[in-house]
Amino acid sequence: MVEVGVPKVSVVVPAYNCGPHIEKLTASLLRQSLPADEFEVIFIDDGSTDDTGERLDRLAAAHPHIQVLHTENSGWPSRPRNLGIERARGEYVFFADDDDWFADQALERLHDCAKTYDADLVIGKMAGHGRSVPRELFRKNRFDATLQNAPLIDSLTCHKLFRRSFLNEHGLRFPEGGKRRLEDHSVVVRAYFLSRRTCVLSDYTCYHHAQRGDARNVTSALLEPSSYFESVRDALDIVDANTEPGPLRDRLHRRWLRNEMINRLRGKRLLEAPEDWLEQVALETQKVIQDRFAPGVAAGLPPLQRAVAYLTERGRFADLRRLARWEAGIAGHGRVDALQLDDRAVTVSVAAEIRSADEPIGFRADDGRDVLVLPVDEIAPEVLDSTTQVRKARLDVVARRRETGDEIFLPVTFQIERVGAPDGTDSVHLVHRATTTIDFGALNGGRTRGSWFLKARITNAGWTEDARLPLLFICRADGAPPRIRDERKIWNRLRSAVGRRIRR
Known part of the structure; x- marks a missing residue:
């Protein structure tokens, strides 16, 4: 049982010279569906020299569940996070960064998952904005994930929900003393081994992980x-x-x-x-x-x-x-071969391939193996053996909401076509084909209001490349039939190009 008056979640946020960049995070915390009296936010101002401290003080003065701790500058997020753990009263602790933000129901859903499955650790689905986030990990919900049965090792940032007693029981703290790169890794890897139950919540995008446009995230500088x-x-x-x-x-x-x-x-x-x-x-x-x-x-x-x-x-x-x-010339290339609309359901057939400098990547036959063709000599054929990867190659179709960055894997049927080289040599390249039907009444749990575009995601031979498809689906309300903008048409391409220039 949780003690009466104890918050369900403590959100711990190190902050340093973030100025107005923190507004997106603070706004998202004030929009949380979890009632304000059921969570707390602890900002640790790590000796900011701009107006960050004053901004946070004004916020805390207006909202009783938000507090600010001012400290001397440590130069790295580890000490502020540790101070936040010591100050936290919540049953669970979530570590956030000052330039990221939460989806509106994130804390409520994360806490519900933790309580339902009695988890020590819950990883909420992340969307990346100029930063990479795990893809395969969030393909489905996982309510008993381990390092053995799930790709947990792909997620080593600390932006997760931890049971506070679990952190204290095992003395899980971030390494201090100077600028310790990969400080998350030592905590998260230990937590994976120690956790009695770890859950991955993939049916709702909980956390938005961003790279600031001015590239001034604390870890953005070249590593030593x-x-x-x-x-x-x-x-x-x-x-x-x-x-x-x-x-x-x-x-x-x-x-x-x-x-x-x-x-x-x-x-x-x-x-x-x-x-x-x-x-x-x-x-x-x-x-x-x-x-x-x-x-x-x-x-x-x-x-x-x-x-x-x-x-x-x-x-x-x-x-x-x-x-x-x-x-450096590698990119995914995709096209729409067929499009059919039936009320709220849209069926799309696509073809895609990976190219370098507009030439498809190739494979040559070698003793029954598919060997990747590279522009470097004297690499042992077994090193370039791609037979397994070619067999496992796949094409996913992903719907991404333009307004929020939410990504949804769509159900597909796909096949791979082997195409011979035009010069008659024994090399081939692969064309990936897939068909998907999108039910805009059920997509994203029915939360479809907004603009959705499609990406063909090709996985083969060590690359996972996205190719933007020239279709935009606009839903005026949740579950409504989409209006389709086919950007293959010249006018729409021009309009999109002008719009992008205006937004810049």
């Missing part, structure tokens, strides 16, 4: 390679302490190899990075691959990422740059 990779090793140590050598450990380790190392050494991210900084990152990555990872870690990556790991481990940094120039 040596200390950053020390933090990576700390996270790997937690995994090693809680697993035995084998497939599970390899799969968990793979998350850091993929996200914190390989993805920094490929495509546009590599090309835009300073040369000397990039060499340090490549050397640190080389050390971790050689010192910490079993062979199964890189072997479980898709072929393009395996190729990057292969080149990095061998110090072939010039080839990394050559490969990055090719991958």
